[in-house]
Amino acid sequence: MFIEILVIVILLLFLLLMLIYSKKEKPSRQSFWDDIREEKLPVYRLCPLCKSPLEKGENVYSHLYPGHPDGMMHIFGCPHCYDKDRSMAIQRYCPYCHxxxxxxxxxxxxxxxxxxxxxxxxxxxxxxxxxxxxx
Ligand SMILES: [Zn+2]
Ligand SMILES: [Zn+2]
Known part of the structure; x- marks a missing residue:
């Protein structure tokens, strides 16, 4: 009886693993862009425009234009350099031409x-x- 339960438990674990692996299949292009739209990626430690250190929850404002094979992104700045009213915002610099x-x-x-x-x-x-x- 104990052996039978053990076999069933092992089978269930095996099925669970199969389920997890089938969900980990390579993401399609569409889900790749979905991930970015959900702002899982990318995460900045420093603002690329003003180099301010960013706390958790402080995000870089950007707009993504998905494309194939590459997408384009417009980056506007962080809460330190891209204020809505711009009164307190510090100067932003281009990381490319400075x-x-x-x-x-x-x-x-x-x-x-x-x-x-x-x-x-x-x-x-x-x-x-x-x-x-x-x-
Ligand atoms: Zn900034
Ligand atoms: Zn530039």
Whole structure:
């Protein structure tokens, strides 16, 4: 009797493992973008625009434009440098050209998936991206 219960328990554990593994299958492109939209990724320790250290719950304001194979992201800043009324905001700088951003400016980045993580590659700001495209 005890052996029978043991076999059933082991079978149930095996089924549970199968269930967990089947859910861990490689995510499709769609769920990749869904993950980012839910702001699971990426997490910044420092604001990329003003280098302020970010506490838990302080997020970088950004807008994601999903695409195939790569998406684009507009990064506006953190609560320290991108205030709604801008009265207390400190100056933002482009991580690419290191020039100060205008009030309406933002940083443009490419978003793509590498095995196991999401990469955000800064391409430039509204200032240097426009200048480069004019040249
Ligand atoms: Zn900032
Ligand atoms: Zn720039």
């Amino acid at each position: 020039e100060a951003l205008s009030q309406e400016g933002y940083v443009i980045a490419r978003v793509f998936q590498k095995p196991g993580k999401t990469q955000v590659h800064v391409l430039g700001c509204t200032g240097c991206r426009l200048r480069n495209s004019e040249n």
